[in-house]
Amino acid sequence: MTSQRWISAAPPVTDQTLRIVANVVHLRSRNALLVTKIAGVDFPLKVATLSYTVDWRDIPVSTSAIDKVDIPQEAIPIKRPSTVSKPVDRRRTLRYFELPSVAVKFSGLPVPTRSERRKRFVPIPDQLQPKTILQERQVSVGASGNRPAPTAAQFTPEEERTIEDRFQAIKDLVDDLMLEGKIDEAIEYPLVRPAPAGAPTYCEFPSSLEVKPWPWSMVRNPIRRPRLALVLQLAVKDRLVYWIETEATGREYYRSLAVEMIKGGSLDERTLAALLDICVMNKGIWPHPLPLAQETVVSVKAYHATAKGQLSQNFVLLALARLESERAKIGEKH
Amino acid sequence: MPAVTDPVQETFPEDDRLYRIYWGGELLLPKPDNATSRVRFWLKEVDEDDREIKESPIVQVTESVGAIPRLTIGSHWRNGRKTRPKNSGPPRIEHLEIVAPPVWNIVRACDRVPDHPNFGGILHTWINRSEMALLFNTSTGQRVRGLEAWVVSARTIEEKREIIIPCYEIFRSFFGGTSDLSFALLSQTWDAAERKFIVGSHESASENGVNWHIDLANRVPHCAVPYLSWLHFDKTARKAANKIYAATVNQ
Numbered sequence: 001m002t003s004q005r006w007i008s009a010a011p012p013v014t015d016q017t018l019r020i021v022a023n024v025v026h027l028r029s030r031n032a033l034l035v036t037k038i039a040g041v042d043f044p045l046k047v048a049t050l051s052y053t054v055d056w057r058d059i060p061v062s063t064s065a066i067d068k069v070d071i072p073q074e075a076i077p078i079k080r081p082s083t084v085s086k087p088v089d090r091r092r093t094l095r096y097f098e099l100p101s102v103a104v105k106f107s108g109l110p111v112p113t114r115s116e117r118r119k120r121f122v123p124i125p126d127q128l129q130p131k132t133i134l135q136e137r138q139v140s141v142g143a144s145g146n147r148p149a150p151t152a153a154q155f156t157p158e159e160e161r162t163i164e165d166r167f168q169a170i171k172d173l174v175d176d177l178m179l180e181g182k183i184d185e186a187i188e189y190p191l192v193r194p195a196p197a198g199a200p201t202y203c204e205f206p207s208s209l210e211v212k213p214w215p216w217s218m219v220r221n222p223i224r225r226p227r228l229a230l231v232l233q234l235a236v237k238d239r240l241v242y243w244i245e246t247e248a249t250g251r252e253y254y255r256s257l258a259v260e261m262i263k264g265g266s267l268d269e270r271t272l273a274a275l276l277d278i279c280v281m282n283k284g285i286w287p288h289p290l291p292l293a294q295e296t297v298v299s300v301k302a303y304h305a306t307a308k309g310q311l312s313q314n315f316v317l318l319a320l321a322r323l324e325s326e327r328a329k330i331g332e333k334h
Numbered sequence: 335m336p337a338v339t340d341p342v343q344e345t346f347p348e349d350d351r352l353y354r355i356y357w358g359g360e361l362l363l364p365k366p367d368n369a370t371s372r373v374r375f376w377l378k379e380v381d382e383d384d385r386e387i388k389e390s391p392i393v394q395v396t397e398s399v400g401a402i403p404r405l406t407i408g409s410h411w412r413n414g415r416k417t418r419p420k421n422s423g424p425p426r427i428e429h430l431e432i433v434a435p436p437v438w439n440i441v442r443a444c445d446r447v448p449d450h451p452n453f454g455g456i457l458h459t460w461i462n463r464s465e466m467a468l469l470f471n472t473s474t475g476q477r478v479r480g481l482e483a484w485v486v487s488a489r490t491i492e493e494k495r496e497i498i499i500p501c502y503e504i505f506r507s508f509f510g511g512t513s514d515l516s517f518a519l520l521s522q523t524w525d526a527a528e529r530k531f532i533v534g535s536h537e538s539a540s541e542n543g544v545n546w547h548i549d550l551a552n553r554v555p556h557c558a559v560p561y562l563s564w565l566h567f568d569k570t571a572r573k574a575a576n577k578i579y580a581a582t583v584n585q
Contacts, residue, residue, distance in 0.1 A: 006585065022430055023427055029464055030496065033496070035430075038506075180424075
């Protein structure tokens with residue numbers, strides 16, 4: 001018996017081969033390997049498709065954003081706010097900036113696809129019931145309220161897949177780069193207008209139903225909704241780089257922007273909103289230089305490159321390298 | 335041997351120094367001023383070449399279990415942010431093929447290894463003290479025994495090489511995919527926690543394998559889908575997940 005309690009868990013695989021990719025340390029005295037981090041797992045079962053639906057959700061847009069912004073940065077502006085530690089427990093309900101384990105990659109498991117929500121007959125626990133259950137018809141009209149977009153339930157499966165495939169390709173690429181140790185960490189960063197689709201993975205571009213002709217920031221077919229952007233926060237050594245990927249429809253080109261704050265630290269809500277506004281004003285084409293206040297951000301556009309029909313890692317690495325050299329140039333000026 | 339800083343900190347140090355998570359995984363049950371259980375980690379200060387600074391004391395920190403998905407042993411932190419030493423190379427990465435036995439050998443790292451011909455009668459523990467010094471006295475006289483942690487011992491298929499995996503890492507990588515999942519699995523059994531995540535499911539077989547579909551509950555992020563579907567549909571995974579709570583708390 002001991003007063004200490006240690007986490008105890010066994011791998012969920014028995015009687016077969018378990019293949020893992022892991023960071024290891026050599027224990028010399030016993031000639032054994034100590035696994036410090038499991039980075040990838042060959043999924044042990046043969047799964048053909050993996051799909052899911054998402055239940056209604058009410059999104060605490062403001063609380064998480066405010067928490068992120070309110071972290072005291074005034075005292076020492078260069079110092080980055082802590083992402084992990086708070087003197088008090090995290091609120092368990094505040095989960096949009098609490099992170100999934102992006103470090104573990106299940107190879108052999110199909111990419112989860114979201115399918116159209118079916119009518120659900122299973123009761124859910126009381127505490128999980130949303131306070132107000134919206135009627136599907138009311139929302140799709142988009143007449144009431146100031147949110148013009150229909151909710152996730154009205155997305156057709158085909159359309160969702162197009163968006164998700166596209167953004168998923170970028171995420172897979174980033175996962176690969178993390179496995180190779182070129183990026184330390186990648187998290188979704190939906191600080192501005194998190195989209196109510198699935199989880200607030202994406203940011204919405206500013207849009208309104210009242211404006212005609214239809215602005216670039218609206219996607220019209222097959223349903224009207226704001227255009228989306230995938231924003232990732234990449235930790236590369238001591239730097240924090242933000243990757244903004246815009247949604248493309250039809251024959252448009254995909255466009256990416258890598259951004260870094262000159263002072264270091266996190267991209268704040270106001271700057272991200274300004275960046276999205278700039279993108280809308282230029283109809284999706286990132287201008288260079290960005291018409292932002294000087295010495296706020298340093299940015300480079302990234303050009304998509306494919307190898308064997310797949311996105312090439314090089315375009316991310318190239319963008320990161322160019323960003324570093326741009327930053328160095330600014331440093332020299334001072 | 336450096337003493338552990340005392341009292342235990344509840345935040346990662348914000349002193350511009352670089353720390354590496356040296357060891358971790360002790361579960362601290364919720365106290366009146368904590369809403370959730372916490373996990374204890376030991377940090378060691380390192381330089382930009384990832385060499386330990388010996389005179390620097392080991393720092394104990396606790397974090398709520400919701401932070402487990404991000405906290406890997408061996409990762410580097412500065413001012414509460416994940417980072418990397420400037421001059422160190424990439425970590426040693428191995429592709430391991432492990433024989434998964436019917437029952438995994440879960441042992442305490444400080445337990446003696448049963449007799450083994452290779453060791454010539456020398457008494458070894460699963461992780462020897464000479465490899466990882468994890469026994470400290472704090473200034474209040476509390477004894478900290480890091481090597482009481484549970485580890486899994488296994489062997490690779492080809493070279494029959496011994497692999498030691500801390501149970502903390504097994505939990506983090508196979509089960510605790512998101513904050514909520516980590517919290518739920520260390521607060522109750524998976525059977526009890528499941529309905530908070532999954533409200534419906536169906537499974538069908540096809541030529542290429544099984545088709546899994548789950549209906550996520552309100553506010554469950556879609557990144558949890560691989561973890562949830564595995565724990566939900568696979569019997570072995572379900573059994574393993576159900577054991578975690580009891581095995582961790584009843585010690």
